[in-house]
Amino acid sequence: MDNDPYFTAGELARIFGLSKQALLYYDKIHLLTPDFIAENGYRHYSIHQYLDLEIIVNLRKLDISISDIKEYMKNRSAENLSHLLNKKYDSCEKTIHSLQEIEGSISHIRHTLEEDQKLPVDQIFIQQQEQRFLHRESLKSVKSGKDRISLFARASQDAHSGFTVLERQVGWILTQEDYLVKGDTINSSAYYILYPPEISPSCANTVLPSGLYCHAVFKGSFYEKGSALRDRLLAFLKACHMTPCSDIYVLPVENHWFTKQSDHYLTRLFFAVKAQKH
Numbered sequence: 701m702d703n704d705p706y707f708t709a710g711e712l713a714r715i716f717g718l719s720k721q722a723l724l725y726y727d728k729i730h731l732l733t734p735d736f737i738a739e740n741g742y743r744h745y746s747i748h749q750y751l752d753l754e755i756i757v758n759l760r761k762l763d764i765s766i767s768d769i770k771e772y773m774k775n776r777s778a779e780n781l782s783h784l785l786n787k788k789y790d791s792c793e794k795t796i797h798s799l800q801e802i803e804g805s806i807s808h809i810r811h812t813l814e815e816d817q818k819l820p821v822d823q824i825f826i827q828q829q830e831q832r833f834l835h836r837e838s839l840k841s842v843k844s845g846k847d848r849i850s851l852f853a854r855a856s857q858d859a860h861s862g863f864t865v866l867e868r869q870v871g872w873i874l875t876q877e878d879y880l881v882k883g884d885t886i887n888s889s890a891y892y893i894l895y896p897p898e899i900s901p902s903c904a905n906t907v908l909p910s911g912l913y914c915h916a917v918f919k920g921s922f923y924e925k926g927s928a929l930r931d932r933l934l935a936f937l938k939a940c941h942m943t944p945c946s947d948i949y950v951l952p953v954e955n956h957w958f959t960k961q962s963d964h965y966l967t968r969l970f971f972a973v974k975a976q977k978h
Contacts, residue, residue, distance in 0.1 A: 706735065706744040715750075716757045731770055732756060764788050816953050819917045821966065824936045826973060829913040833904035835893040836873070869894040871951035876971075879948045880934065885926035894951065909972075914942065916969045921962045922950045929969065937973070946972035 709720045723743070726732040732753055734743035745753075752773065759769050764784065772784050872888035879885065895904060916933060918925055937943065954966035 706746055707750060709734070709743040709745070712745050712750065712753065716753060718757070726753075726756065729766065729770075731766065731773070759784075762788055816966070819953065819966070819968065821917050821919060824914065824916045824932060826912055826914050826940065826942065829908070829910060829970075831910045832908040833895050834906050834908060835895075835904050836890050836906040837892070838890050839872075839888055840890075869951055871949060874948045874950065876944050876946075876948065879926070880930060880944060883927060883930055885923055885930075888950070889947070892949065894949075908946075912942075912973050913970050914944070914973045917953070918967055918969075919963065919965065920967065921952075921965050922967050922969065924962065925967070926950075933969075941976045942973040943976050944971050945974045 707715070709723050712718075713720050713723055723732065723734075727734065727743075732745075732749060735746040735749060737743050755773065755776075756769055759772070760766075762785075768784060768787070772780055870891065870893050873890040873892055874884070874887075875889050878887060878889070892906070893903075894908075914933070914937065916929055918929060922929075948969060948971045951968045951970070952965065953968050954964075959965065
């Protein structure tokens with residue numbers, strides 16, 4: 701048989717910049733079958749297979765799936781090609797949107813990390829704070845430490861919120877009575893998710909009003925440093941003639957994500973304050 705009109709697998713692969721293994725794979729999945737295989741095992745492709753491969757290669761460059769290409773090759777038409785391209789276009793739009801969301805998340809996390817580096821460590825101070833939104837869940841009915849950790853973990857990892865754990869600041873709440881009066885650093889009354897200032901998510905159920913807030917930023921975990929910090933806070937408030945007027949919010953700023961050593965954690969505590977009445 702005169703083989704001049706035919707392409708060998710090697711020739712066809714070189715034309716399209718493919719490997720011969722790719723042609724073998726296309727044959728295996730019945731996407732592109734050689735016109736005939738010679739007695740010596742060489743595969744030979746006609747001009748029709750060349751034209752088919754041109755379609756396959758260029759659709760693959762558009763990252764169109766093999767299954768969609770196989771379907772199209774069975775039913776070629778301008779209408780079906782338009783449908784195929786529209787389907788891929790819609791997929792690209794979704795991918796772009798998803799990547800933009802990831803880009804936005806990373807941008808926010810990077811900004812938060814930069815701002816955290818500016819926090820005045822081992823200081824207590826009062827400053828004006830803008831309104832913030834949070835989701836708050838009570839822990840009063842939860843008795844065991846394990847159950848508290850489980851609830852806290854679920855809040856941190858909630859996949860339905862649309863935020864990663866690094867975007868949502870998750871902390872816990874103590875009442876004034878428990879912490880500032882009794883010195884209790886263990887029995888938090890609730891956990892909370894604090895959202896970025898520019899966001900008012902539908903899942904938020906509490907508003908932190910704008911106003912004066914007392915802040916304390918310190919190295920270490922709250923459980924280890926909370927008792928000593930309480931005495932400093934009370935002395936500071938007395939010297940400033942201020943009194944607390946909200947629950948106490950504890951917020952891990954740098955935790956196990958940043959270090960394995962709890963004494964290297966960075967924690968922020970804050971609560972609303974007002975001037976004492978004389």
